[in-house]
Structure formats: structure tokens, C-alpha cells
Amino acid sequence: MRTLxxxxxxxxxxxxxxxxxxxxxxxxxxxxxxxxxxxxxxxTEHGEDHGDAHGAGHDAHGGEHHAEINTFELGGSxxxxxxxxxVLFLLMRKSLPEFLRNRRASVVEGMEEAKRVKxxxxxxxxxxxxxxxNLDAELDRLREEMRRAGMDERDRIVADASKRAEKMRDEARxxxxxxxxxxxxxxxxxxxxxxxxxxxSMLVQSTNAQxxxxxxxxxLGTIRTSLAEKVxxxxx
Numbered sequence: 001m002r003t004l005x006x007x008x009x010x011x012x013x014x015x016x017x018x019x020x021x022x023x024x025x026x027x028x029x030x031x032x033x034x035x036x037x038x039x040x041x042x043x044t045e046h047g048e049d050h051g052d053a054h055g056a057g058h059d060a061h062g063g064e065h066h067a068e069i070n071t072f073e074l075g076g077s078x079x080x081x082x083x084x085x086x087v088l089f090l091l092m093r094k095s096l097p098e099f100l101r102n103r104r105a106s107v108v109e110g111m112e113e114a115k116r117v118k119x120x121x122x123x124x125x126x127x128x129x130x131x132x133x134n135l136d137a138e139l140d141r142l143r144e145e146m147r148r149a150g151m152d153e154r155d156r157i158v159a160d161a162s163k164r165a166e167k168m169r170d171e172a173r174x175x176x177x178x179x180x181x182x183x184x185x186x187x188x189x190x191x192x193x194x195x196x197x198x199x200x201s202m203l204v205q206s207t208n209a210q211x212x213x214x215x216x217x218x219x220l221g222t223i224r225t226s227l228a229e230k231v232x233x234x235x236x
Contacts, residue, residue: 188230192223 131138199219 192227196220196223 196219200216
């Protein structure tokens, strides 16, 4: 705002100086015109030659007089204009350099910003151009990655299924072995019980009471020993 006010004041002073110079120049021109009219208006009674000579002398005298007046007024206008320039210089010698510096800094900053934006745009352009140029290769790479990912997923699923199947086979084998073992034990026990019952019946029929008791004890002892050995083997 201060710089703007200074420029407005300078414009007003220039207009004032121009207004002072124009009347002085116009006044000088008016005086010259009146002198020329006086020279041409001299009487012709004394003869044509005398009138011409008298008019020429009067014109020369009037021209010198008007030249002095014009020089004075124009000199004043020049002095006024010089004073105006001096006032403008005194008023603007501090603000003008600062204005120019600020203006230069603003222009430099704008140029640097434009340069930065241009460099960023060029970088982006090169990057996108490279991507477009390598688009086919990028698509092939993505397809290969997807294919590999699909194969890896397939292999993982197959491996998991194989592990689960193996685990199920192991569990089924273990259950079958346990059931077979339990079945053998049950059959063995039933066979022993049937044999004991049959032996007891035969002993009862073929022997007396004392023999039957002795044989039964011996047989039961043998069976107990056999069962104990089998239990011991299973534990081992």
C-alpha cells in the first residue's frame, strides 16, 4: 500500500508539472503570433519598399523580444520538472529498491516453483511411460505369480489331505488292533472257561470226591499260572 501511494503521488506531481508547462508554451506561442500580425499590419502610404523594410525591422525586433520571454518561461518549466524529479527521487529512493527486491524475489520464487513443478511432472511422465512400456512384462509377471500361487495352494491342499488321510489310517489301524486284541482276550477267556467247565464235569463223572478236588486244584493252578504268564507278556 505504501508503494502504491508513492506511485499515485508521483503521477499527480507529473500531471501538475505538465499542467504548468503547457500554459507557458501556449503563452509563448501567442506572443509570437501577435508579433507577426504587427509586422504584417504596417501602413503602406510611404511606398511598398519602405513598408517592407520597416516591417522587416520591426519583425526582427519583435522576434528577439519574444525569444527572451519564451526562454524564461521554458526555463521555469524545466526547473519545475527538475524539482519534480528530485522530489520523486527523494520519496522513492528507499521504497523503490525494496519494491524491486521484493519483486525480484517473487519472480525468482515463482520461477523456482515452476521449475519444481516441471521436474515433478517430468518425473511422473517418465515413471508412467516406463510402466506403460513394461506393461506386457508386468502382466506376464502377474500371471506367472498367480499360476505359482495356484500351484502352491494346490500342493498345500494335497499335502494337508494326505496328512489327514494318513492320520485317519493310523487311527483306524489302532482301533482295529485294539478291537482284535480285546476280541482275542475275550475268546481266550471264554475258551478257558469252557475248558474248565468241561474238565470239571469230566472229573466229577470219573473220579471220587477227593480226586476231583485234587485235580480241580491242580488244573486251576495251571490255568492261573498260564494266565499270569500271558498277562506278563502283554505288559512287556
